[in-house]
Amino acid sequence: MSNSIQSMKSNGEGSNTGDKTLGQYLLDCLKCEGITEIFGVPGDYNFTLLDTLEREKGIRFVNGRNELNAGYAADSYARLKGVSALITTFGVGEMSACNAIAGSYSENVPVIHIVGSPKTQVQQAHKLMHHTLHDGNYDVFRSMYESITAYTAVLTPENAAIEIPAAIRIAKEKKKPVYLVVAIDLVMKPVLQRESQDMPLKTNAEVLKAASEHAKQLLEASQHPVILSDWMVQRYGLSHEVEDLAQKLNIPMASLQLGKSGVDETHPLYMGMYGGALGSSKVRDVVEQADCVLAMGLIWSDSNSGHFSGRLDTTKTIIIEPNSVKIGEAVYLDIKAEDMLHELLRAEQSKFATKKGTTYDFPYDMETGEPEDLLVAESYYPRIQRMLREQDIVVAETGTFMNGISQLRLPTGANYIAQAGWESIGYATPAAFGACIAAPSRRVLLFTGDGSLQLTVQEISSMLANQCRPIIFILNNDGYTIEKYLNVKTDNQRYNEIPMWSYTKLTEAFGGQTFTVKVQTNGELDQAIRDAEVQSQERLCVIEMIAKDPMDAPDYLRRTREFLEEQEKKQS
Numbered sequence: 148m149s150n151s152i153q154s155m156k157s158n159g160e161g162s163n164t165g166d167k168t169l170g171q172y173l174l175d176c177l178k179c180e181g182i183t184e185i186f187g188v189p190g191d192y193n194f195t196l197l198d199t200l201e202r203e204k205g206i207r208f209v210n211g212r213n214e215l216n217a218g219y220a221a222d223s224y225a226r227l228k229g230v231s232a233l234i235t236t237f238g239v240g241e242m243s244a245c246n247a248i249a250g251s252y253s254e255n256v257p258v259i260h261i262v263g264s265p266k267t268q269v270q271q272a273h274k275l276m277h278h279t280l281h282d283g284n285y286d287v288f289r290s291m292y293e294s295i296t297a298y299t300a301v302l303t304p305e306n307a308a309i310e311i312p313a314a315i316r317i318a319k320e321k322k323k324p325v326y327l328v329v330a331i332d333l334v335m336k337p338v339l340q341r342e343s344q345d346m347p348l349k350t351n352a353e354v355l356k357a358a359s360e361h362a363k364q365l366l367e368a369s370q371h372p373v374i375l376s377d378w379m380v381q382r383y384g385l386s387h388e389v390e391d392l393a394q395k396l397n398i399p400m401a402s403l404q405l406g407k408s409g410v411d412e413t414h415p416l417y418m419g420m421y422g423g424a425l426g427s428s429k430v431r432d433v434v435e436q437a438d439c440v441l442a443m444g445l446i447w448s449d450s451n452s453g454h455f456s457g458r459l460d461t462t463k464t465i466i467i468e469p470n471s472v473k474i475g476e477a478v479y480l481d482i483k484a485e486d487m488l489h490e491l492l493r494a495e496q497s498k499f500a501t502k503k504g505t506t507y508d509f510p511y512d513m514e515t516g517e518p519e520d521l522l523v524a525e526s527y528y529p530r531i532q533r534m535l536r537e538q539d540i541v542v543a544e545t546g547t548f549m550n551g552i553s554q555l556r557l558p559t560g561a562n563y564i565a566q567a568g569w570e571s572i573g574y575a576t577p578a579a580f581g582a583c584i585a586a587p588s589r590r591v592l593l594f595t596g597d598g599s600l601q602l603t604v605q606e607i608s609s610m611l612a613n614q615c616r617p618i619i620f621i622l623n624n625d626g627y628t629i630e631k632y633l634n635v636k637t638d639n640q641r642y643n644e645i646p647m648w649s650y651t652k653l654t655e656a657f658g659g660q661t662f663t664v665k666v667q668t669n670g671e672l673d674q675a676i677r678d679a680e681v682q683s684q685e686r687l688c689v690i691e692m693i694a695k696d697p698m699d700a701p702d703y704l705r706r707t708r709e710f711l712e713e714q715e716k717k718q719s
Contacts, residue, residue, distance in 0.1 A: 190236025379444025
């Protein structure tokens with residue numbers, strides 16, 4: 148069945164009250180979800196949407212430097228606030244944003260993408276307008292979006308009261324982006340009032356009983372169970388339930404890449420990241436020797452499983468998904484994850500005994516390197532971990548930094564934002580901007596590489612225009628180091644070289660009063676961090692970290708390279 152419902156009309160009677168225009172009704176629905184900012188870029192087909200937005204109280208438009216960046220910012224905003232909105236113009240705008248929306252779909256982030264389209268009469272006459280493919284087809288872009296959204300709809304005054312609530316509900320339930328397109332001349336038309344006929348998913352009590360009994364039997368028969376926390380925990384706000392379950396059962400927890408910061412990483416039962424053969428050997432031993440694994444929304448992708456080097460016994464794995472449970476080969480449908488967790492929490496007190504004094508080691512707990520030593524990954528990651536505070540928002544770019552930052556132990560209440568699945572280079576800078584807008588009272592730390600920054604650097608301008616004060620760490624390692632590591636077949640690739648920028652001068656070009664510093668040694672980094680912690684209370688800060696060795700990298704990335712080299716040898 149298609150996920151697109153165009154101009155759907157209720158069988159019931161509707162009335163035109165004239166109280167709300169389509170645009171006003173749309174914004175009211177978004178405000179009810181706690182959305183106070185909408186990202187986007189203006190275009191002539193979304194003018195009436197933006198004009199309505201400018202007159203509306205309690206919600207505002209945040210202008211991005213391009214639609215791709217605005218989409219990344221909306222993605223990050225949704226990760227922190229639960230849902231977000233993006234407005235683009237028809238054709239050129241939505242096509243520019245589609246990579247960001249695809250990333251949101253891949254990583255289960257609910258973004259409501261709103262597109263302003265040409266006038267109704269123009270579309271009905273199939274006129275050849277700008278921003279189109281000059282073939283008279285005005286449905287082509289919505290059709291493209293069907294594959295990267297959970298729902299698409301063409302809004303009219305007659306169906307808006309049904310379609311808009313339905314789209315928002317689906318975005319929240321499925322944790323996926325949705326797509327709404329409206330003609331520019333219909334935005335100011337009064338909405339025909341209708342009663343929503345949404346039927347939210349409810350847990351089947353009998354199926355829940357069967358699944359929970361099956362799970363309890365598996366747990367009771369085990370001696371060394373473990374919890375794996377993945378993407379679902381954070382997206383559905385289940386952190387406390389998972390931590391309570393670990394506490395009650397007295398069993399250790401580990402996170403996967405896509406699930407980092409879903410549970411409190413200072414919790415005494417938290418072991419660290421599970422990354423198969425690439426991650427901590429201690430964590431790997433506990434997870435892979437477990438005789439029962441409770442996995443929360445498991446995504447067994449290459450980046451989430453240590454390039455498939457992880458080994459889980461599926462016959463002894465309980466996978467709890469948002470709306471289903473899988474135990475071995477048995478699949479139980481129509482079960483909401485929170486209901487399954489609550490059912491497991493009703494179990495008797497744990498029989499599992501954790502060894503007294505059990506502690507878990509984290510890669511960057513110990514600081515290394517003398518103050519005069521040049522910067523290397525081994526020494527600067529412990530310093531970064533030391534500077535982190537409770538409630539920080541840590542944004543890591545795909546690449547060298549993500550492979551190191553993901554291994555840090557985060558303080559209580561900290562959020563980690565990265566594209567560990569879609570891995571679109573350039574995501575982090577506009578994502579940090581979105582985080583600043585979503586949580587203006589919290590400290591945002593951006594960790595990006597020189598190569599990635601060159602893709603989306605414009606959003607530093609947006610940060611300055613909106614008085615954002617993140618601390619930006621730029622790792623200058625002279626090119627796409629991550630790509631050099633992943634290509635195990637050739638060396639010295641010219642295509643991985645990039646032009647050298649004066650990174651500390653960028654903010655001056657963007658017109659902002661900022662704190663910037665370039666560092667090359669551990670001592671200089673220590674001082675820069677101390678200065679930035681003070682300066683960031685008033686202004687945006689940039690710390691450019693010079694890596695003398697362009698192939699210096701965190702251990703996780705080095706092990707990835709070694710693993711890929713071994714795989715290449717086996718195939719040769």
